[in-house]
Amino acid sequence: MIVGLAVSAACAVGALIAMGGVMAMALPGRPQPWTVHLMHRAAWLAACAAAAVYSLGLFGVLASEQEFGNGADSVPAPACRDGFDRDTVRHLTHHRSSYLPLRFDCVRDDGTTYPGDSNYGWMNWTTLFLLLTAALLVIGAGYLTEFRARKDKR
Template identity: 75%
Template sequence: MACAVGALVAVAGVVAMALPGRPEPWPDHLMRRAAATAAWAAAAVYSLGFFDVLMSEQAFGDGADSVPAPACRDGFDPDTVRGLSHHRSSYLPLRFDCVREDGSVYSGAPGGYGWMNAASASLALSAALLVIGAGYASELRARKAAATS
């Protein structure tokens, strides 16, 4: 939901920059809006993985048929699940690992958390770079104005 709202705000911002009467300096406004959208998207992707790990951790040991963790056995063949001893979870970076008795490990998410970690990190980095770029553009504009005065 937050990504959809952020995308709509970003589209409205881009359209507003193309129309007459746009705010000046418009590149700063556009970069700040893009940074806010990227930050919202990073938060949305990270929260998707965060709550997936949280729900997997919470389902473990909660009632009948909850050991081993459902994330370690749902969607996996019986040979993969055989010999599970425990699981490890992490919220930064996102992961839910299932550990067998022989020490081998497999991810508890069939889709994996790698794309969520990469997407949230790259979106957060993009947001930071856009904010830094907007600040640099403002500073550069102020220096040029001071030099011409």
């Protein structure tokens, strides 16, 4: 669990450094063409933020998996029991976890499921949005570079 927080914190520090790079583009003496540099730095910011959010969720799923079957009172998974009322937890049979997309589902004997943690939904969507943003910024920077190269040939 500590390793997961450390990895997420390292990614968050990388995102803060990238944010400093983005903000430095507002200062005098910025590199030219500044728009391309700004797009690259913003892409790094989005990618580091996506890594921070995803690693936080990844290690949450790993921790829930590790708690299962590890000592007394660990079956069914504590993530499926803790914080839920008795009627919800009744008749639990097993759980299903996934790392892509992040999820930890608890399964009852009638086949119905409920999420072990509702935070995985926003983590998945945030990671996807940030990765798409990073990709679009990199593609946009490449397009802008190509456009300038063609314009200079004329």
